[in-house]
Structures are given as structure tokens and as C-alpha cells.
Amino acid sequence: MIPYGKHHIDEEDIQAVADVLRSGVLTQGPAVEAFEQAVAEHVGARYAIAVSSGTAGLHLAALAAGVGPGKSLITSPITFVASANAALYVGGRPVFADIDPDTVNMSPGGLKEALGKNPDTRAVVPVHFAGLPCDMPAIKSVADQAGAVVIEDAAHALGATYPNGQRVGSCAYSLMTVFSFHPVKAIAAGEGGMITTNDEPTYRKLLRLRSHGINKLDDPFQLPEQAETNGIQNPWYYEMQELGFHYRITDIQCGLALSQFKKLDRFIARRRELVKRYDEAFAGMRNCRPAQVGGREQSGHHLYVLRINFDAGGLSRGQLMQELKARQIGSQVHYIPVPAQPHYRRLGFRPDDYPNAHKYYQEGLSIPLFYDLTDKQQEHVVSAIKELLS
Numbered sequence: 001m002i003p004y005g006k007h008h009i010d011e012e013d014i015q016a017v018a019d020v021l022r023s024g025v026l027t028q029g030p031a032v033e034a035f036e037q038a039v040a041e042h043v044g045a046r047y048a049i050a051v052s053s054g055t056a057g058l059h060l061a062a063l064a065a066g067v068g069p070g071k072s073l074i075t076s077p078i079t080f081v082a083s084a085n086a087a088l089y090v091g092g093r094p095v096f097a098d099i100d101p102d103t104v105n106m107s108p109g110g111l112k113e114a115l116g117k118n119p120d121t122r123a124v125v126p127v128h129f130a131g132l133p134c135d136m137p138a139i140k141s142v143a144d145q146a147g148a149v150v151i152e153d154a155a156h157a158l159g160a161t162y163p164n165g166q167r168v169g170s171c172a173y174s175l176m177t178v179f180s181f182h183p184v185k186a187i188a189a190g191e192g193g194m195i196t197t198n199d200e201p202t203y204r205k206l207l208r209l210r211s212h213g214i215n216k217l218d219d220p221f222q223l224p225e226q227a228e229t230n231g232i233q234n235p236w237y238y239e240m241q242e243l244g245f246h247y248r249i250t251d252i253q254c255g256l257a258l259s260q261f262k263k264l265d266r267f268i269a270r271r272r273e274l275v276k277r278y279d280e281a282f283a284g285m286r287n288c289r290p291a292q293v294g295g296r297e298q299s300g301h302h303l304y305v306l307r308i309n310f311d312a313g314g315l316s317r318g319q320l321m322q323e324l325k326a327r328q329i330g331s332q333v334h335y336i337p338v339p340a341q342p343h344y345r346r347l348g349f350r351p352d353d354y355p356n357a358h359k360y361y362q363e364g365l366s367i368p369l370f371y372d373l374t375d376k377q378q379e380h381v382v383s384a385i386k387e388l389l390s
């Protein structure tokens, strides 16, 4: 079976994990800091905070941005549920801005409209869908005008660059950027996430929130009289200064992630090569086209998504997926629009309020794209799709 996505683990990765297991430190040790430093340096951000998952990263980012009761967070309807759930976790209100049909990313126009209707918006969370960077200069300028901070959901976009050459994660257009290291993403940590930022107060707050809200670095004590006896620091003393979480990641995971991270450029280069081959193969088709056409040099290429006109093809999407499966080819739909989920419908959302997202959802299908996909396997995928859609 050829899955739609898959991680790549080699002996070096296995050795890296074994090295951590032999080191005597399992969590909160040198591998966490080394991984944070490597990512910060690579993307060009001042700070990086590793956490237990991308979802945990989005939760902490929403909290650090000040989303909460009476405040809204605007994201894209075409994303994994975690982007919007971050608002609900902190008692805030999720809002969706429709996508641009040519990029499947949040459209700056849609964002402007959503901000106009929701003046209580504290944070805007654009999602770099399939790895393609959103129009960040426009999104940042619209968010700035409304006094909202930007948090990039870059779960798909490790290794991606903006058109000006800066890397996603540099926070050139945002207060924070969040990555995921779930095995289906660019690099695997087993589970894991990372928040990058250039803002020191935000960094300090995230460090506390990651670990129960306990003071970190040289945070001043709130009860200094409790911290010392006769002018001498009490060695046991620490303070829980706000309500935080246990969202730490382990050294075991970071050992793997760091080893994987060294291969990132190679991973992305192969994905880009496969994407170009798909683009060429599907160029002349009538009922089917790539969902994203531009930015092939900038994208992190997390997914390869086709838009298929199932009404014209005589085959439903379910049937096509079944036929592909019978040919050992996996496929998936990314994503069911978040406002269409039962939990969100109960909150009053309606998927047809976002016409571009709604239409995209009728047509989208992700086909296999991962580092180990061979040319031969890709040719099999292409010929199966051409046969089934002709």
C-alpha cells in the first residue's frame, strides 16, 4: 500500500534515539535545547520553545496572545481542527475567514471582512496550507490595522520560505509561528511541536506556560519575602505565577527530531521534485488540476492536493478513493471544513457561510507525497488517476 504521506526513519535516527537513552537524561535535557537552537537558527528566529505537540503550541500561543473570554481568534476553515480549537481551549471565540480559491490559504480580503464583523479579535491564525506560505505581508497589514496579533500555523510549512527569501518561522510577519513534528509532517519527533518568536516577553511567558506557569530564567518573584531567609535565597523556592500546563517534550523525542532536522533540506528537495512531476503529469487533464499552482519554489510541500470535478467525471470521490485503494494507493481529504464539524455546528457555524472553502471541499483530494515515494510508485499513481478520471 502506498500511503498519502509517510515519515522516513534511517539508522542514524535510531542511533540518535539510542544515544539519548544511554545518556542518562530522558526529558528536559540537552537534546531539547539543541533542537530548539537548531530550529531557531535555521528559520532565523530569536527564540524557539519545543512543546509536546503542534496542538499544545497553538494552545499556548493563543494564551500568550491574550485570546480568552470575549476575544476572537480568526483562522481558516480549511485546516486541521487544532487551529480553531486553540480559541476554544482558552475560552475565546473561533471565527473563520474564507480561503482564496487559487491557494487554499486564508484570503486577505476574507480576513478583512471577518475582522470588520469581529472587532473583538485578538489573534489571526493563518495556516500555510500544504506548505504554501500565505500572503503574509497583506495578512499582517490587515491584522495590524485591527490591532490583532498574528500567529502562523506552520504545521505544514517547516522548510518553506516567503517570496522575499526569509524562512517561515522567522516571524517576519507574526508574533509567533507554530510547527508540528507529527510523523506525517516534514520531520518526525513521534509527537512534538515548536513555537518560534522574536519577542522576549512572549518567549518568557511561553516558557512558564509550558511548565505549569512556574517562574523560569530570571523571572522576578511575586512574593520576594517568601524567596529568602535573612537575605539569603531559599534554595527550594519557586513560584507558580499563573495557570500553565505540562506541555514539555522529552529528550528522546528531541533526539529523533534533531536527527530528522538534519535531513530537512533533502526531504523538501525530493518532495519538490515529486510535485513538479505531478504538475507536469496532470497538466493536460480536463477534470482535474492541482489545487495550488504558484509558489512551488517556496512551499514546504506537505501535501499534493488535486481538485477534481467529480460532477463531470462520473465517479464520486468515495468511489475514486476505493478504486485507488484497490490499486494499493492511499488518498485523503484535507480537510473537512472545521465549521462543518458537529461540535462547530452546535456552536452555530455553517459551512456554506464560506463559499470558497465549501467548493474546495467538494473537489479536494490529497494523493501520495512523501520522501520515500519512488519514481515508479509515482508513475503508478499518475496512471491510475488518469485511467480512472478519463
Ligand SMILES: *Cc1c(COP(=O)(O)O)cnc(C)c1O
Pocket: 053, 054, 055, 056, 079, 080, 082, 083, 127, 153, 155, 156, 179, 180, 181, 182, 191, 192, 193
Ligand atoms: C498537524 C496539524 C496541527 C497539529 O499538530 P499536532 O502536532 O498533531 O498536534 C495543527 N494544525 C495543522 C494545520 C496541522 O496540520
